[in-house]
Amino acid sequence: MQPDDGFEEFYRTTRHRIVTVLYALSGDLSEAQDAAQEAYVRAWQRWRLVGGYGDPEAWVRTVGYRLLVNRWRKIRNGITAYRRHGPVPTVGPPSxxxxxxxxxxxxxxxxxxxxxxxxxxxxxxxxxxxxxxxxxxxxxxxxxxxxxxxxxxxxxxxxxxxxxxx
CATH class of the missing domain: 1.10.10.10 (Winged helix-like DNA-binding domain superfamily/Winged helix DNA-binding domain)
Structure with a gap:
């Protein structure tokens, strides 16, 4: 990637808004930061395509939101499995x-x-x-x-x- 391809400027000007929106959606700052980071990595990997979109910030915001939703699904599925199977049985000390x-x-x-x-x-x-x-x-x-x-x-x-x- 060339340093003058516009991604760095895009990142600097949008990162605060993206994290703020994802934080407002998730209620968890660290989850929002993680999702934003992953969304920006994906945007950077596809910057030639994403940079040509009319609103690349919307693309990053959408990807970040979908990452949050996937995390919520994993948590929900984990809770469902826990309820279905119960807690892991305790194991006694070795003989x-x-x-x-x-x-x-x-x-x-x-x-x-x-x-x-x-x-x-x-x-x-x-x-x-x-x-x-x-x-x-x-x-x-x-x-x-x-x-x-x-x-x-x-x-x-x-x-x-x-x-x-x-």
């Missing part, structure tokens, strides 16, 4: 076993941890892990074996007494 497992996994080397997680939690085959990590199958098998051995040793020392004695 002691989960905490111990995560702590033990953190102590493993990254490659072993990745192999164990992908194999046992994501249910990927050794071949799939090899493909996804760009690693030979034998290396994946070795990482799984070493990781399991290290994880077993770590979990044996970190599990609560009643679980490790059972």
């Amino acid at each position: 002691e076993n989960t905490v111990a497992l995560v702590a033990a996994l953190r102590q493993l080397p990254a490659e072993q941890r990745q192999a164990i997680v992908l194999h046992h939690l994501a249910d990927l085959s050794v071949a799939d892990i090899a493909t996804q990590t760009n690693t030979p199958i034998g290396t994946v098998k070795a990482r799984l074996a070493r990781g399991r051995k290290a994880l077993a040793a770590l979990l044996d020392t970190t599990l609560p007494e009643e679980v490790s004695n059972a």
